[in-house]
Amino acid sequence: MQRSMQPSERRAIRVDGRPSRAERHARKVERLAHALHERRGPRPLRLRKRAVSHQVPNPRDAKHTDDAIDISAFDEILAIDPVARTCVAEPGVTFVDLVAATLRHGLVPAIVPELKTITIGGAVAGCSIESMSWRYGGFHDTCLEYEVVTARGEVIVARPDGERALLFQMMHGTFGTLGVLVKLTFRLVPARPFVALRYETHAGLDEYLEAIERHIEAEDAEFLDGFVYGMIAGLINDPVTCLSGHRYLLVFSSCA
Ligand SMILES: Cc1cc2nc3c(=O)[nH]c(=O)nc-3n(C[C@H](O)[C@H](O)[C@H](O)COP(=O)(O)OP(=O)(O)OC[C@H]3O[C@@H](n4cnc5c(N)ncnc54)[C@H](O)[C@@H]3O)c2cc1C
Numbered sequence: 001m002q003r004s005m006q007p008s009e010r011r012a013i014r015v016d017g018r019p020s021r022a023e024r025h026a027r028k029v030e031r032l033a034h035a036l037h038e039r040r041g042p043r044p045l046r047l048r049k050r051a052v053s054h055q056v057p058n059p060r061d062a063k064h065t066d067d068a069i070d071i072s073a074f075d076e077i078l079a080i081d082p083v084a085r086t087c088v089a090e091p092g093v094t095f096v097d098l099v100a101a102t103l104r105h106g107l108v109p110a111i112v113p114e115l116k117t118i119t120i121g122g123a124v125a126g127c128s129i130e131s132m133s134w135r136y137g138g139f140h141d142t143c144l145e146y147e148v149v150t151a152r153g154e155v156i157v158a159r160p161d162g163e164r165a166l167l168f169q170m171m172h173g174t175f176g177t178l179g180v181l182v183k184l185t186f187r188l189v190p191a192r193p194f195v196a197l198r199y200e201t202h203a204g205l206d207e208y209l210e211a212i213e214r215h216i217e218a219e220d221a222e223f224l225d226g227f228v229y230g231m232i233a234g235l236i237n238d239p240v241t242c243l244s245g246h247r248y249l250l251v252f253s254s255c256a
Pocket residue numbers: 047049052053054055056071091092113114115117118119120121122123124125126127128129130174175176177179180181182
C-alpha cells in the first residue's frame with residue numbers, strides 16, 4: 001500500500017524547490033512501504049542499516065542468509081523542539097550524532113546509552129538503558145510516538161494512547177518482528193556543562209543494594225551507575241560466600 005503525502009508534509013516543501021526533511025522522509029517511507037507491499041514469498045527479511053549492529057555476532061545466525069531490506073537512508077534528525085523538549089528522528093540516527101545535535105539546544109535525550117553508535121531504532125527494537133534509567137526507564141519509555149511500516153507495507157502511527165496503543169507498547173524488544181520503525185518522537189531533558197562524580201565503595205552485596213535503594217529514594221543523584229567486581233562463575237554457584245570476599249564499587253554521579 002503506498003502512502004500518499006499528507007497536506008502538512010506538502011506544505012513542508014521548501015520555496016527554493018529542494019525537498020524539506022519532512023518531504024524527504026515521506027518519500028523514503030513511500031519507497032519502503034512500496035517495496036514491502038510488493039514483496040512476495042515466505043523468506044524472512046532482515047534490516048540493512050548504515051550504522052554497525054550491536055548484536056553479538058554469530059556466524060551461523062540465519063540473518064546472514066536472509067533477504068535484506070535497505071533502511072540505511074533513514075538516518076536524519078527531522079526536528080528538535082527546544083520549547084516542548086522533544087525530538088523527531090529517523091531510526092538510523094546514532095546517539096553520538098543525536099546528542100551533538102540536541103546539545104546545541106542545551107538538551108539531551110533522557111536516556112543516552114554508553115555506546116555511541118547505538119541507533120535510536122535499535123534502542124527501541126532491542127533494548128537500551130543507562131545511568132538515568134532509574135528515573136526514566138529505558139529509551140523506549142521516553143518515546144511519545146512511533147511511525148511503523150508493517151511487513152505488508154502499511155504505514156501506522158502509534159502513540160501511548162488511542163487505537164494503536166498496544167502496538168506502541170509492544171514495539172520495545174520486538175527486534176523488528178512487528179514492523180520497521182521509520183520515525184520516532186521522544187523526550188529531551190536539559191543538559192548541564194559539568195557532571196560531578198561521587199564514588200562509594202561497599203564491601204558486600206546487601207550494603208551495595210541498600211545504597212542503590214537509598215539513593216533512589218532520596219533522589220540525590222542525577223545518574224546512577226554501579227560496578228561489581230567479583231568472580232562471576234562463583235556468583236552463579238554460591239552467591240553468599242563468593243561475594244563476601246570481594247569489594248563492590250558503586251559510582252553515583254550528580255549534576256553540578
Ligand atoms: C558491546 C555492546 C555494548 C552495549 N552497550 C550498551 C549500553 O551502553 N547501553 C545499553 O542500553 N545497551 C547497550 N548494548 C545493547 C544495545 O543497546 C542493544 O543491543 C541495541 O538493540 C543495539 O541497537 P543497534 O542500533 O546497534 O541495533 P542493531 O544491533 O542493528 O539491531 C538490534 C535489533 O533491532 C532491530 N532493529 C534495528 N533497527 C530497527 C528498526 N528501524 N525497526 C525495527 N527493528 C529494528 C534489528 O533488526 C535487531 O533485531 C550494548 C550491546 C553491545 C553488543
